[in-house]
Amino acid sequence: xxxxxxxxxxxxxxxxxxxxxxxxxxxxxxxxxxxxxxxxxxxxxxxxxxxxxxxxxxxxxxxxxxxxxxxxxxxxxxxxxxxxxxxxxxxxxxxxxxxxxxxxxxxxxxxxxxxxxxxxxxxxxxxxxxxxxxxxxxxxxxxxxxxxxxxxxxxxxxxxxxxxxxxxxxxxxxxxxxxxxxxxxxxxxxxxxxxxxxxxxxxxxxxxxxxxxxxxxxxxxxxxxxxxxxxxxxxxx
Amino acid sequence: xxxxxxxxxxxxxxxxxxxxxxxxxxxxxxxxxxxxxxxxxxxxxxxxxxxxxxxxxxxxxxxxxxxxxxxxxxxxxxxxxxxxxxxxxxxxxxxxxxxxxxxxxxxxxxxxxxxxxxxxxxxxxxxxxxxxxxxxxxxxxxxxxxxxxxxxxxxxxxxxxxxxxxxxxxxxxxxxxxxxxxxxxxxxxxxxxxxxxxxxxxxxxxxxxxxxxxxxxxxxxxxxxxxxxxxxxxxxxxxxxxxxxxxxxxxxxxxxxxxxxxxxxxxxxxxxxxxxxxxxxxxxxxxxxxxxxxxxxxxxxx
Amino acid sequence: xxxxxxxxxxxxxxxxxxxxxxxxxxxxxxxxxxxxxxxxxxxxxxxxxxxxxxxxxxxxxxxxxxxxxxxxxxxxxxxxxxxxxxxxxxxxxxxxxxxxxxxxxxxxxxxxxxxxxxxxxxxxxxxxxxxxxxxxxxxxxxxxxxxxxxxxxxxxxxxxxxxxxxxxxxxxxxxxxxxxxxxxxxxxxxxxxxxxxxxxxxxxxxxxxxxxxxxxxxxxxxxxxxxxxxxxxxxxxxxxxxxxxxxxxxxxxxxxxxxxxxxxxxxxxxxxxxxxxxxxxxxxxxxxxxxxxxxxxxxxxxxxxxxxxxxxxxxxxxxxxxxxxxxxxx
Numbered sequence: 001x002x003x004x005x006x007x008x009x010x011x012x013x014x015x016x017x018x019x020x021x022x023x024x025x026x027x028x029x030x031x032x033x034x035x036x037x038x039x040x041x042x043x044x045x046x047x048x049x050x051x052x053x054x055x056x057x058x059x060x061x062x063x064x065x066x067x068x069x070x071x072x073x074x075x076x077x078x079x080x081x082x083x084x085x086x087x088x089x090x091x092x093x094x095x096x097x098x099x100x101x102x103x104x105x106x107x108x109x110x111x112x113x114x115x116x117x118x119x120x121x122x123x124x125x126x127x128x129x130x131x132x133x134x135x136x137x138x139x140x141x142x143x144x145x146x147x148x149x150x151x152x153x154x155x156x157x158x159x160x161x162x163x164x165x166x167x168x169x170x171x172x173x174x175x176x177x178x179x180x181x182x183x184x185x186x187x188x189x190x191x192x193x194x195x196x197x198x199x200x201x202x203x204x205x206x207x208x209x210x211x212x213x214x215x216x217x218x219x220x221x222x223x224x225x226x227x228x229x230x231x232x233x234x235x236x237x
Numbered sequence: 238x239x240x241x242x243x244x245x246x247x248x249x250x251x252x253x254x255x256x257x258x259x260x261x262x263x264x265x266x267x268x269x270x271x272x273x274x275x276x277x278x279x280x281x282x283x284x285x286x287x288x289x290x291x292x293x294x295x296x297x298x299x300x301x302x303x304x305x306x307x308x309x310x311x312x313x314x315x316x317x318x319x320x321x322x323x324x325x326x327x328x329x330x331x332x333x334x335x336x337x338x339x340x341x342x343x344x345x346x347x348x349x350x351x352x353x354x355x356x357x358x359x360x361x362x363x364x365x366x367x368x369x370x371x372x373x374x375x376x377x378x379x380x381x382x383x384x385x386x387x388x389x390x391x392x393x394x395x396x397x398x399x400x401x402x403x404x405x406x407x408x409x410x411x412x413x414x415x416x417x418x419x420x421x422x423x424x425x426x427x428x429x430x431x432x433x434x435x436x437x438x439x440x441x442x443x444x445x446x447x448x449x450x451x452x453x454x455x456x457x458x459x460x461x462x463x464x465x466x467x468x469x470x471x472x473x474x475x476x477x478x479x480x481x482x483x484x485x486x487x488x489x490x491x492x493x494x495x496x497x498x499x500x501x502x503x504x505x506x507x508x509x510x511x512x513x514x515x516x517x518x519x520x521x522x523x524x525x526x527x528x529x530x531x532x533x534x535x536x537x538x539x
Numbered sequence: 540x541x542x543x544x545x546x547x548x549x550x551x552x553x554x555x556x557x558x559x560x561x562x563x564x565x566x567x568x569x570x571x572x573x574x575x576x577x578x579x580x581x582x583x584x585x586x587x588x589x590x591x592x593x594x595x596x597x598x599x600x601x602x603x604x605x606x607x608x609x610x611x612x613x614x615x616x617x618x619x620x621x622x623x624x625x626x627x628x629x630x631x632x633x634x635x636x637x638x639x640x641x642x643x644x645x646x647x648x649x650x651x652x653x654x655x656x657x658x659x660x661x662x663x664x665x666x667x668x669x670x671x672x673x674x675x676x677x678x679x680x681x682x683x684x685x686x687x688x689x690x691x692x693x694x695x696x697x698x699x700x701x702x703x704x705x706x707x708x709x710x711x712x713x714x715x716x717x718x719x720x721x722x723x724x725x726x727x728x729x730x731x732x733x734x735x736x737x738x739x740x741x742x743x744x745x746x747x748x749x750x751x752x753x754x755x756x757x758x759x760x761x762x763x764x765x766x767x768x769x770x771x772x773x774x775x776x777x778x779x780x781x782x783x784x785x786x787x788x789x790x791x792x793x794x795x796x797x798x799x800x801x802x803x804x805x806x807x808x809x810x811x812x813x814x815x816x817x818x819x820x821x822x823x824x825x826x827x828x829x830x831x832x833x834x835x836x837x838x839x840x841x842x843x844x845x846x847x848x849x850x851x852x853x854x855x856x857x858x859x860x861x862x863x864x865x866x867x868x869x
Contacts, residue, residue: 051425076427088422090415100408101415105427149426281647283595283654331832337646338593339831342787345595345780346831349824357817464776468658471651510666516659523648524640 002064004029004189005050005157010058012042012049012213019045019054021213027189027206029156032179034192034200034221037210043193044085046210047159050191051075051082063156076105081150082159087142089149091135095126098134098145102152119148122178140171147175151182157189158182164196172196176203201225248380253497259386260469261493262393266448267463267470268477268485269397270441275479277417277437278333280340284347286467288324289445290460291351292317293453294359296446297366306369310450314443321442325435333434355460366453389451396447397486400440413437465512469496472515475522478532487530492518555701559694567693568765569805574700575761577801578707580785581794582754587783588792589715590747591727593646596653598778599660600630600752602771604759609677609769610670619682619764623703626760627753634752638745657779664771676770679763696765703761707754711794714750723747724792755782777820784823787830790839799838 003026012020020042027033035043049056052072060067067075076082081102090098099119103112120127123144129137134145143163150158160179164172176199183190194200201207201221208218224231267285274282282288292313299309328347332339370388374381404410416423416433423430448470449463456462473492477484492515500511522529559567583597607629608622617625641649664671671677684695714720722743725733734740763769781804789800803826808819834841 053421053424071429072424073427073429076425082425084422084425088419088425090419090422092418093411093415097411097415100411101423101426101428104408104412153426279647281651283650328828335831337650338587338591338791339835341593341595341647341650342783343828343831345783346824346827349780349820349827351824353817353820353824357815357821361816464658468655471655475651510662512659512662513666516655519655520640520652523644523652527643527648 003027004031004063005191006059006061007046007050008059008061010046010049010056010060012045013055013057014045019213020049020056022058023049023210023213023215025208025215025218027157027191030183030187030189031206032183032190032192032204033206033208034194034204035208035210036194036197036200039195040212041210042213043210044161045213047082047084047161047191047193050080050159073105076153079153079156080159081105081153081155081157083146083150083161083163085161085165087146089134089137089142089145091133093134094131095134095137095145096130098149099126099152102149105153115152115154119151122151122182123148140167140175143167143171143175144178147178147182151186151188154186155188157191160190160192162193162195164194164199172199179203245379249501251380252382253501254494255380255382255390256386257494257497258490259383259389259493260452260497261473261490262390263448263452263466263489264469264473264492265486265489266393266396266444266451267466268473268489269400269482270444270448271470271474272477272479272482272485273437273441273444275474276482277413277434278329280329280337280344281471281479282347282438282441283341283344284351285441285445286463286470287348287351287355288317288321288442289449290463291355292320292442292446293366293449293458293462294355296450297359297364297453297458300367306367310369313446313450317442317446318439320439321445322435322439324442325438326431329434329438330431352460359460361460364458366450366458368454385454392447392451396444400444409436468512468515468519469493472518472522474529475519476529478529480533481529481531484529484531552705556698559690559697564691564693567697569809571693571697571700571765572762573798573801573805574697574704575758575765576785576805577797578704578761579755579758579782580789580797580800581707581711582751582756582758583782584786584789584791584793584797585711585715585723585754586747586751588786588790588796589720589727590723590744590751591646592641592744592748593650594653594751594779595650595783596656596660596779597751597755597782598657598774598776599653600634600755601759601762601778601782602660602664602774603633603752604630604756605763605769605774606664606671606677606759607756608760608763609679612679612764613677622764623757623760627757630756630759631749631753633756635745635749637752638748639741641748642741642744653779654776657776661771661775664774671769671771674771676768679767679769681767682764700761700765703757707757708794708797711754715794719743781823784827786837788826788837790837791835793837793839793843795842796837796839799842803838 005027007026008024010020010023011018023042023046025033035046037043045054048054050060052067052070052075056068062075062078062080067078090101093101099116100112103115125141126144126148129141134142137145147160147163163175179190180203182188192200192204201224204221206218207221207224208215210216267289270285271281274280295316296309296313299312300306304312324347328343329340332343368385368388370384372384374383375387404414412423412428413433413436416428416430417437420430423433448466452466453462469492470489473488474485475488476492477486477488496511496514499514558570562570579597579601583594586592586594604626607626608619611617611622611625612619641652644652665674681692682696683692684690688695690698715723722733722738725738726740726743730740785800785804786796788803789798790796807822811818811822830837836843
């Protein structure tokens with residue numbers, strides 16, 4: 001089966017500054033891959049490149065089709081949902097309005113209520129706060145909202161940028177549990193950028209490490225977890 | 238056009254207040270246009286008044302060609318909408334991310350183009366403009382209020398109600414609000430932010446057209462008719478807060494009433510210095526509370 | 540500007556001095572008005588181009604200068620020569636005082652406040668009838684050359700305007716070349732960094748406002764003397780917009796731009812009026828937009844680039860220009 005996402009020789013630029021250099025990887029449908037690395041390694045830039053938020057050179061194929069010339073909106077319509085760094089919630093809109101917007105990119109927008117039911121099933125805390133302004137939610141709830149909003153799209157690929165940032169460990173564990181459940185039940189592929197390597201390795205089946213814009217190592221997550229020397233060298237534990 | 242004067246002081250006061258609300262509703266409509274564009278793009282459209290004036294001339298042209306009033310009214314709104322949308326896409330879009338000075342200069346350029354275009358096509362001679370409302374005033378007991386004034390308030394309320402419903406309850410309205418508040422996240426949910434901006438300009442142009450068509454019967458149609466009204470609309474938007482549509486409306490009504498009351502009751506201001514009242518409102522608000530009554534405090538990112 | 544600059548300047552001054560003996564009185568009067576306008580544009584450019592404070596209301600200072608001169612000449616019979624520095628001083632004070640609250644207004648809000656000021660100016664002028672003569676304005680007498688000089692009034696006024704312009708240009712060039720100039724530009728480009736380096740932002744910005752107003756006020760006073768008539772309706776919003784057009788077309792943040800802009804703003808209406816009454820302003824409006832798209836540094840910027848290309852034929856770089864608020868030209 002051909003991969004859902006294929007990235008080949010990807011360079012990305014912020015103005016004249018080159019942030020990604022020859023990044024190459026692929027992601028199978030229904031798989032979970034995590035990108036690890038220090039700050040500034042280019043992890044977030046990789047996600048933004050797929051979402052067409054930065055200027056790139058190189059190839060990106062989604063579901064077999066090249067998307068380098070697509071706009072962000074087109075990529076979303078093809079089924080790529082991106083929960084960005086910092087949650088990106090619409091703080092002044094209600095939880096429900098945020099979720100409605102999540103479904104905006106869907107080609108078929110019938111049955112919105114069913115979508116709500118499904119998403120509230122994963123995140124009951126959000127249902128309670130349905131009419132509340134999103135900006136008044138706690139950090140953990142806002143992260144849940146970000147994931148929920150992405151799920152409203154019924155995406156084939158979920159891009160998650162540092163979901164654990166600034167959250168208490170218990171909440172982070174809960175979110176990762178839900179991500180695993182969503183992947184198992186709906187088959188959505190997840191590309192996860194994380195600083196919390198332990199949790200990420202636990203969730204993902206595949207991992208690659210980035211350093212100053214390049215992929216320096218990749219492999220199945222189980223291998224990395226078990227190999228002490230690699231772990232110590234790259235992840236520090 | 239003016240209602241006959243009633244002799245009781247209270248009645249005079251109420252008449253002045255209603256008069257103020259009527260002109261205030263015009264300021265509210267134009268201020269709403271300014272706020273819509275500011276919310277979405279952080280730009281004050283200095284050309285809003287002239288665009289409104291030009292739309293009013295288009296209405297006049299339709300009326301002169303024999304189109305019945307409300308048909309011409311709706312036609313004008315549609316043309317204004319499309320015009321505003323096209324201007325955003327063609328003139329503003331190339332400089333969307335330019336510094337403020339650039340965009341201010343461009344809106345001033347648009348101001349000049351519309352002003353001179355109107356003068357060239359329709360001449361600078363003042364023209365009368367019809368009102369769709371009856372000439373007889375309406376009586377509430379001892380109080381007499383002009384029908385056109387009530388009509389102004391009514392039409393503005395109707396337009397505002399439609400807009401409120403649109404933004405609050407329709408998906409497109411929601412998308413526009415989202416695009417104005419958070420363009421990056423909007424793109425990530427698949428909203429074409431550029432087109433939302435264009436729609437915003439279209440709606441703003443529509444509000445301006447409503448303001449122009451409603452005020453033209455009173456101030457007569459000429460290319461410079463919106464100059465004074467524009468400064469009141471600025472005062473209204475400043476007072477209400479440039480980031481608050483509700484503020485624009487409330488601000489407009491307050492400015493209208495204050496303008497009228499001050500002009501009537503404060504003798505040294507009278508009618509000659511009314512524009513200065515607007516200027517004073519703007520400067521005082523900007524110095525004391527720049528975000529206005531309802532606006533959000535603007536946080537500047539360092 | 541390049542090494543050739545002083546030569547160009549000297550030649551220009553010599554030509555300028557020769558003109559009164561070559562041109563008709565009418566043409567001379569036009570040039571006089573251009574010089575006066577250039578002084579006003581220098582003022583506005585100092586504030587908006589170099590210091591980044593957007594003023595859409597400089598017509599108000601032009602009006603103050605003009606009326607100061609007119610009232611002094613008409614009511615107190617002060618010789619015109621004294622009215623010009625007086626206008627400068629008074630407008631400096633007015634500008635500085637306006638600049639103080641303006642410190643709290645950022646970009647757009649300052650533009651808004653000054654725009655409203657410009658809209659209200661004619662009304663305010665008409666209101667203080669006792670001083671300003673109301674709608675009818677004040678009629679003055681055109682001065683003639685001091686006895687002994689074989690110049691007619693138009694020639695004399697031409698030289699006066701030229702002298703003031705040259706003084707204004709020199710003063711501006713000196714101001715901008717030194718520490719003060721760098722401080723002003725730094726406040727425009729990165730106010731926080733500037734303040735962190737010890738530049739007193741409030742003081743400099745208010746002073747800049749004052750100096751800018753003084754320049755424009757001097758221009759206003761000169762115009763009252765030269766035209767021998769002031770009336771409120773000539774100081775409406777279109778005057779302020781015309782000043783803006785002058786600095787945009789001439790070149791934001793450039794000294795020579797004041798001269799190019801003044802020629803543009805004065806002569807375009809004269810040529811375009813034959814087409815229709817509306818044509819000049821239509822051209823102005825379109826120019827504003829086109830210049831922002833294609834020539835954000837105005838004519839001065841284009842001249843500068845051409846001069847640079849002539850000196851160094853090989854230029855690398857992608858040729859993309861940063862927006863006007865970032866650079867300065869001569």
